[in-house]
Amino acid sequence: MEQLDGKVAVVTGAASGMGKAFAKRFAAEGMKVVAADIQAQALARTVDELRAAGAAALGVPTDVSSAESVRRLAEAASREFGDVHLLCNNAGVEGYLDGAIWEATDKDWEWTVGVNFWSVVHGIRAFVPRMLAHGQPAHIVNTCSMTAVVAAGNMYGITKHAVLALTEVLAADLRKRRARIGVTALCPGTIATNLFHGSRNRPEHLRNDEEPPGAREGRELRERMHAVLANGMPPEEVADKLVAAIRANAAYLLTDHEWDERIISRHRAILAGAVGPAADPQLADGVAR
Numbered sequence: 001m002e003q004l005d006g007k008v009a010v011v012t013g014a015a016s017g018m019g020k021a022f023a024k025r026f027a028a029e030g031m032k033v034v035a036a037d038i039q040a041q042a043l044a045r046t047v048d049e050l051r052a053a054g055a056a057a058l059g060v061p062t063d064v065s066s067a068e069s070v071r072r073l074a075e076a077a078s079r080e081f082g083d084v085h086l087l088c089n090n091a092g093v094e095g096y097l098d099g100a101i102w103e104a105t106d107k108d109w110e111w112t113v114g115v116n117f118w119s120v121v122h123g124i125r126a127f128v129p130r131m132l133a134h135g136q137p138a139h140i141v142n143t144c145s146m147t148a149v150v151a152a153g154n155m156y157g158i159t160k161h162a163v164l165a166l167t168e169v170l171a172a173d174l175r176k177r178r179a180r181i182g183v184t185a186l187c188p189g190t191i192a193t194n195l196f197h198g199s200r201n202r203p204e205h206l207r208n209d210e211e212p213p214g215a216r217e218g219r220e221l222r223e224r225m226h227a228v229l230a231n232g233m234p235p236e237e238v239a240d241k242l243v244a245a246i247r248a249n250a251a252y253l254l255t256d257h258e259w260d261e262r263i264i265s266r267h268r269a270i271l272a273g274a275v276g277p278a279a280d281p282q283l284a285d286g287v288a289r
Contacts, residue, residue: 001085001137001182002247003032008081010073010127012064013091013121017141017193021235022088025243027055029174031086034077036062037199038201039093056081064091065114068225070122074130086246089123090143090186092116093198096155097221104155111206115198116159120166128170131181139246142167146189146254150262151269155283164206171251186242189256190232196222 001007009026013019014035023035027050035050037043040061050057058080063069077084096104120142131138147157148164164185171183199222212218212260238255245253269275 001139001249003137004086004243004246006032007077007085008034008077008083009030009086009088010034010036010084011078011090012062012073012123013086013143014059015039015046017136017195018188018191018238019088019090019233020046021239022055022090022242023050025236025239027028027053027057029243032056032081034058034060034072034073034081036060036064036091038063062120064089064122066120067118067125070119070126074126078130083136084127084130085136085138086141087123087127087131087139088141088143089120090141091119092143092195093197093201094156094222094225095159096218097214098162098212098218101155103214105208105212105214107206107208108155108212111202112155113159115256116156117162119165120163124166124170128174128181132177132179135180137180137182139184139249140170141184141186141242141246142170144185144187146187146259148185148187149254149266150259151266152153166202168250182246184242184250185252186238186245187252187254188233188238189254189258190229191238191255192229192234194226195229196226210230255289 009031011019011023011033014023015037023033023046027033030056033050034056035043035046035057039149043059047057047059060073060076062073092110093115095116096108142163144164144167146162148160152158152161167185174181174183233255241253241255
């Protein structure tokens with residue numbers, strides 16, 4: 001999909017961070033942009049900025065953890081602009097960071113897995129059949145994480161490993177169909193986003209009735225990591241790299257090579273059958289993006 005001008009892009013998580021940067025970058029390429037996010041007011045600001053810059057843009061408030069909500073997103077995009085050529089499954093939250101994995105509640109699992117993993121499943125199911133039907137060159141970007149290629153350290157890492165595996169299976173299935181749809185697994189490192197403030201959007205019905213044992217430590221960790229991310233790569237730089245990756249039909253996009261040793265050591269440990277490398281506690285057990 002080398003030609004982007006005049007094509008239609010759908011971006012989830014577009015109200016802030018990388019999603020917003022992607023939407024603006026695609027618009028700069030001449031694409032029509034459908035921006036989706038659960039934060040309605042912030043989403044409206046993104047759409048206003050896109051339109052002020054001369055882009056054709058539509059905002060669709062979307063709960064990506066809901067299959068029905070994502071289906072409505074696909075229908076809205078089709079009604080407004082016709083065929084969709086580029087899908088960025090980009091929404092995500094930091095998830096459960098409040099203790100040992102066995103202490104996580106059903107609500108913690110439902111929230112974290114719902115936003116980080118099921119959102120990608122819903123996006124694929126809603127958009128891939130439509131892309132196959134129109135038969136034009138198209139592309140799908142799934143936001144994984146550097147935590148998807150190093151030793152997982154928490155629930156976020158679990159979901160990102162799952163998204164990477166899903167992305168690889170999707171790409172293989174599309175190749176078997178000889179589909180004109182490329183797939184990129186985007187693995188961001190430390191990016192200047194509000195990832196660690198994702199709990200602000202946690203639905204009331206998925207909030208625990210009582211604080212988990214590590215709630216205070218979790219709050220402190222979130223603030224420390226928010227400060228770390230503030231000094232990370234600008235989302236606009238990731239957007240530039242992503243456009244190049246789409247045009248090159250790259251299967252993987254790692255935003256940097258600062259994590260290379262951790263990637264290598266994990267795979268060496270797997271091959272050796274050794275105890276896996278410990279995640280870096282200063283990086284929230286390896287949470288990136």
